[in-house]
Amino acid sequence: MTAPTRTPAAIDAATLSELTKDGSGPRLLDVRTPGEFHTVHIPGAYNVPLDTLRTRRADLLHHLDEDTVLICRSGARAAQAEQALADAGLPNLRVLEGGMVAWEEAQGAVTHGAARWELERQVRLIAGSIVLVSGLAGLAIPGLHLIGTAVGAGLTFAALTNTCAMGMLLAKLPYNRGPRTDINTVITTLRSRP
Incomplete structure (x- = not known):
């Protein structure tokens, strides 16, 4: 029996x-890709991308507390980040409900950079194009339609597990990386903040 998802x-x-x-206000940790972060x-x-947060969470634990809010595009990656930090011993972090989508709809203050397609939009384009x-x-070629079936199965799995292999692969492309996040600078800044 699996443990219930909190x-x-x-x-x-x-x-x-x-x-x-x-x-x-609270510390704000944005777990989107550097490209998404620099767009808005x-x-x-x-900016501490989710994959970096997972690998460096032990370093981050000493500089975060319950006065930290995790942010992503819609809230899903921030919830994964919260789970990863809770598993490492830092419970009680908050997640921005609805993520940047809700923030912008509420007309919260933002910093804009060069426009890029959001990761979710890229996944829809690639998956839709393959299908x-x-x-x-x-x-014309019997059996080739099964590739689309495999993509559909992957998208179904992604929805059920709240993960996305295609999104993780796309996040590694230079287009989505943007200026790299220097996690050591982030940790130093967090350390110096009261």
Whole structure:
């Protein structure tokens, strides 16, 4: 029997906006890719991509507390980050409910950089293109349509497990990396913050 999945504590965009008005609010950890982060982020947020957070969580534990809010595009990756940190011994972190989508809808302050497609949009484009091309080519080459079936199975698995292998692969492309996150600089900054 598997352990039940716990729901991380959430904070809504309006409440977080109020807490960050004077610049002294909670620590903000944005777990999106550097490319997504540099496209748009909440001023004062630190970019620690989810894969980096997972590998360096022991280093981060000493500099985070319950006054930390985890952010991603919609809340899913932030919830995974919260779970990873809770498993490492840091419970009670909060996740921005609805992520950057909700933040921007609530007209929260943002810093904009060069526009890039969000990772989720890239996954939809690649998966849809594979299904479309394999489906059309399957009319001429029997069995080729099964590639689309495999992609559909992968997307179903991704939804059920709240992970996405295609998204993780796309996140490694230079387009999505943007300026690299220097985790040591982030840790030093977190250490010096009261």
